[in-house]
Amino acid sequence: MKKKIALLLAAVMTVSLMTGCGGDSGSAQTAGNSESVSAVSVQEADPRFKYEEPVTLTSYFEISPALGEFNKEDMxxxxxxxxxxxxTNISIDWLWYAANTPDDSQQKKSVAIASGEIPDFMIVNSSQLSLLAKSDLINRNIGEVFKKYASDELMAWTTGEGQAALESATDKGEIIAIPLVDSSIDKSPLLWIRRDWIKKLGLEMPKNLDDLYNVMVAFRDQDPDGNGKDDTIGMVFHNNFLSAGLGDGVGVFNGFGAYPTAWIEDGNGGLVYGSVKEENKDALNFLAKMYQEGLIEQDFSSNDEVKASEAAASGRAGIQYGLMWNANWPLNSTVQNDSEADWVTLPIPTALTEEAKPQISLAITGYVxxxxxxxxxxxxxxxxxxxxDKYGYSGEEYNDYLVKDANDVLNFPLHWVMLKTWFPLxxxxxxxxIAAALESGDSSSLNAEELVSYNDIQNYLSGDTVTSYGGMKTFGNDMSAYDTMNEYYEKDMFMWDKFTTGPTPTMGQKMSTVTDKVMEYYTKVIMGIETTDSFDDFVKELNSLGLDKITEEVNEWYANK
Known part of the structure; x- marks a missing residue:
């Protein structure tokens, strides 16, 4: 296990074994023998307390699309x-059940906020939190309640990437909501590349963007799929290329030291919108060259990421920028069509003398x-x-909670639990x-969740390269997604979006117009309709559309946070 994570995990494990709130000797309680209380005082703030009398809280239940057919009674x-x-002696009275979509549950919550009739607790997004911050509906002291009652493990998860999550839930110096954290680093761009094509064509893995360009040319011209047809392209690319996922262009921009859509430091103590920085011009010119030379699809502007992914799945492309989950889709489809397909990851290549920094933003799934x-x-x-306790530290008890998901696979009931947060790492x-277990040959220390992926990898190594592809290429020890992610983490390579709160007033009114204009201009430059000679005029137009006022508001927040 690598040094940084080992230190953090050691801290988490230490606090999980400490006795009592704050480490007081002799007062720790496991969930099974919690101390019963009717009202917990400051001195008695055991994070695993149990009420003497039943307590029922009202809330809303959002039905995830991943649930498939939802059965309320089963839940x-x-x-x-x-x-x-x-x-705990706590139960929840769900006032309504609705699909987790903008038109259903999100609209219902917005109506509840507007009417002033909200349940005991609910999970909101950053825009809704901004509205509630101006209301008189919520408990603005919840931050102190959280600090008092949160277990050491919960606090370690919430602050696993620093204080930014709690700061994002702060208004006028008060933590007014509990942030439900996700992993920010999991959203960092990677380069996925077919190693089997590299070997077949006698190439070397690219070390920088010039190398990558040459590999793309070879993938286009030298028939890497061996079908005798001129049907391969250099790289998967789609029309929403500033949204990290698969086949996007975020990693290309980062390779030039550009960070579009992110708010980054301007060098003068403030923040600037990354899409207007000069470094974007070089990235746009590089992509325009790729388009002109047929290294990306000529109809990319009409293709969403699902359509664009077909190039990788069908074996027409052997390079794509994407995220850690790409091996589970669509790259797993490649090996179904070609058993030799061997996708691996690399850090995003740089066009500069220093290593490229992948851009990431604070990942919050919601605010309680x-x-x-x-x-x-x-x-x-x-x-x-x-x-x-149950998801992260329950040992063999973990298996008691497993239920069959929509694919008839046993999993922890993640989508039945509204109040959930994650350990970011x-x-x-x-x-x-898993890497340590593969190296030692001893898997006895792995937990139930880790064993699922470990067994997947063992199946892959035993020849089941199709059904076990995702496990090996995501968590394995041979240029997997998390091999590269670990390099990012160990070297602290991430470029963070510094804006970590809800939208400013003008953002809510005009930011979508600004982002639409960015995508329009960037797309035209890539397709040769515009050139970067007009970049300064483009920036002026963005400011006239409201970016100047948004930047002013962002920096007012940044100066006072």
Whole structure:
């Protein structure tokens, strides 16, 4: 296990073994023998307390599309919720169930906020949090409640990437919501490349963007798929190329030291919108050259990422920028069509003398707000503690909670749990633990979740390269996604988006117009309709559309945060 993660995990494991809140000797309680309380005082703030009398909180249930067919009774009677009530004496009265979409649950929540009738707790997005910050509906002291009742493990997860998550939930110096964190580093761009094509054509892995360009030319011209046809391209690319996912261009821009859509330091103590920086011109000219030479699809402007992904899946492309999950889709489809297909990852290549820095932004899945009229705000924190205990540290008990998902595979009931947060380095930790087990040949220390991927990798190594492709290429130890991610993390290579709060007033009104104009101009430059000679005029137009006012508001926030 690598040094940085080992140190962080050691801290988490240490606090999980400490006795009592704040480490006081003799007062630690496991979930199974929690101390019963009716009202917990400052001195008695055991994070695993159990109420003497039943406590019921109201909220909303959002139905994830990943659930497939949703059965309310299965959820309500699940081991997870049954045991939560047994161990905490807390239950939830779901006031409504709705699909987690802008037109359904998000609209219902917005209506509730506007009417002033919100449940005891609910999960909101950053825009909704900004509205609630101006209202008199929520408990603005929830930050202190969280600090008092959060288990050491929950606090370690929430601050796993520093204080930015809590800062993003702050208004006028008060933490007014509990941030539900995800992994920010999991969203960093990687370069996926077919190693089998590199070997077949007698090439070397690219070390910089010039090398990558030459490899793309070879992939286009030298028939790497061996079908005798002129049907291969240099790189997968789609029309929403500033949105990191698969086949995007974020990594290309980062290779030139450009960070479009991110708010980055301007060198004078403030922030600037990355899309207007001069470095973008070089990236745009590089992409325009690729387009002109047929290294990317000539109809990319009409292709979304699903359509564009067909080039990789069908074996027409052997390079794409993307995220850590790409091996599970669409790259797993490549090996179904070609058993020799061998996708691996590299750090994003640089066009500069220094290594490229992948851009990432703070990953928050939502914010838990608590109604100021709620009599037991600490119950929300208690349920989050329960989640962390059971999902992260329950040992063999973990298997008790497993249910079949939409694909008939046993998994932890993630989509049945509204109050959930994540250890930001979970996937990287899984990789490092698996890599250590593969090296030693001893998997006895792996937890249940890690064993799933470890067994996948063993199946891959035994010849099942099709069904086990995703596990090997994501978590394995041979140029997998997390091999590269670990290099990013160990070298602290990330370029963070510094704007970590909800939208400013003008953002809410005009930012979509600004981003649309950015995509329009960038696309025209790539296609040769415009040139970067007009870049300064483009920036002036953005300012006239509201970017100047947005930048002013962003810097006012940045100066006072």
């Amino acid at each position: 309500l009677n699940s081991v997870y919720y049954t045991r939560m009530t047994e161990e 707000v608590v109604n100021k009229k709620c009599e037991h705000p600490e119950a929300v924190v208690r349920m989050l503690n329960f989640w962390v 979970k996937n990287l930790t899984i990789h490092n633990n």
